[in-house]
Amino acid sequence: MRLDDLPGELILWILIVSELLIFAAGITVMLVLRVGDPAGFGAAQAMLDGRLAAANTFVLVTSGLFAARAERAAARGAKRAARRGLMLAGLGGLVFLALKLFEYFKDYAAGIGMETHPFFTFYYLLTGFHAAHVLAGVAVLALVAIRARAEAVQAGAMFWHMVDLVWVLILPPLYLMR
Amino acid sequence: MDALTRTWLILIALTTASAALAGTGGLWTGAAVLLLAAAKARAILGGFLHLKAAPGWLGAMMLPLVLWLLGLWGVYALSLR
Structure with a gap:
């Protein structure tokens, strides 16, 4: 296991791990507080509409597929296909x-x-x-689409997958664990 | 079918399973949704972020993640007592 084996820039992996740690801290504190008031937390949670969260998960993982396709297209020099993938991924972000x-x-x-x-x-x-990260991600995808260079598109796609990753981890404690 | 599409289909299947469990509380449902979240995280890290191709790194990312999810489940279990 070597640092050189990591795909993409090391700084992006540092960003991904840092973001995961921040969200993990928030989720952990929330669940610890729940121990003191399980009925109150359960009643509050029941007021949320889990269907919209589920729909948003489908939207986000699908936009992740478009971002990954854009990355692959940019790596083989297919800039038009890369831009199309980035645009569809960004559109997914806006729908989210x-x-x-x-x-x-x-x-x-x-x-x-x-x-x-x-x-x-x-x-x-x-x-x-998380929504602020989605908004930032849409902006990043739009920026890297301008020149559609392979390294930049890979960085944009990595940021986007991080947004996706955070969402699948915050979903259960917020909406599903009643 | 290419690897990216396969990863996406896995994520869709896992999300569908999570959505099916929504609204049913309890210790084992909690365990199931956290297990599904771990599987989704593994699919994203391995398939979309390409850690499958980086020897050792997928495991290095997943181990602390799974330990943290286990910890969350433990705290959740305390809240159900």
């Missing part, structure tokens, strides 16, 4: 954000705010911070 905004509006209409219950403080912080 639209669904997330819709979910936030629904939550708000149901009277759910950050201070309604400690669960919702973590819910808004974790999903909001």
Whole structure:
């Protein structure tokens, strides 16, 4: 196992691990707090719409496929195909954000705010911070699409897969573990 | 079928399984959704981030991740007592 074996730039792996650690810390603290108020956390969690989160997971993993295809196309010099893949991946990101905004509006209409219950403080912080990464990811994908150089497209795709990875890890404690 | 499409299909299947478990609480459901999350993470790291092709690195990333998920399950179990 050598550092040289890692695909892509080492700095991106440092970023990926750092981001995972930040989200892991948030999720861990939330679950520890749940031990003191399981009924309250359970009731708060039951107010969320898991169907929208599930739909967003399908959207995000599919956009990950387009990002991976773009990376492969850029590596063989097929810039047009790479740009198409990046555009579709970015579009997936925008659909994700639209669904997330819709979910936030629904939550708000149901009277759910950050201070309604400690669960919702973590819910808004974790999903909001993740959504900010999705927005940044869409911008990164658009930027690397301009010249569609292989290294840049690989970096953009790696960032995008990190966003995907974080989402599949925050999903169970927020929506599924009742 | 190419490797990327296979990875995507695995992720879709795992996500479908997770969605099917939504709304049913309990210790073993919690274990199942965390196991599915670990499998999704492995698919993304190995298939999309290409760690399958980097000897030792997929295991090096998955080991702490699985230990952390086990820890989460333990804390979750405490909240169900």
